[in-house]
Amino acid sequence: MAQKILLINGPNLNLLGTREPQIYGSTTLNDVVKQAKIQAAELSIQVEAFQSNHEGAIVDKIQAARGEVDGIIINPGAFTHTSVAIRDALLGVGIPFVEIHVSNVHAREQWRRHSYLSDKAQAVICGLGVFGYTAAIEFAAKHMKVNAGTSKL
């Protein structure tokens, strides 16, 4: 069965490309998802994309992914800094995940430096712009496979 990766984008990432372009760039989420699908086809894996502005919807999606996907790539948006519920959902389903941020959250407001997910993530990508998604998918294709070990070493 083809390796399957779930790509989750949280609140306001539907505005990517038009939202604060000096911080997030001009590529839209639609472009990101299209590129992710092309990349996935090249890597012979499947990528399912999901975006929601609602914390509970993201928790539901993570719960539904149990036993269905090999790994999760998540840009939790502002929920990064607030959501115990998303942390608990990711830990509850036991699916390895990569946390990604388009911007360098460490070079911005102090409160953006704290993440409820980073200490449990397999990897954290930030500040690469939307290229971070490409990097995350390549990493996931190589290292996030159920039954093939998840070690990146």
Ligand SMILES: O=C1C[C@@](O)(C(=O)O)C[C@@H](O)[C@@H]1O
């Ligand atoms: O919505 C976002 C986007 C973000 O996750 C990023 O991709 O850089 C960074 C978060 O601090 C912010 O709330």
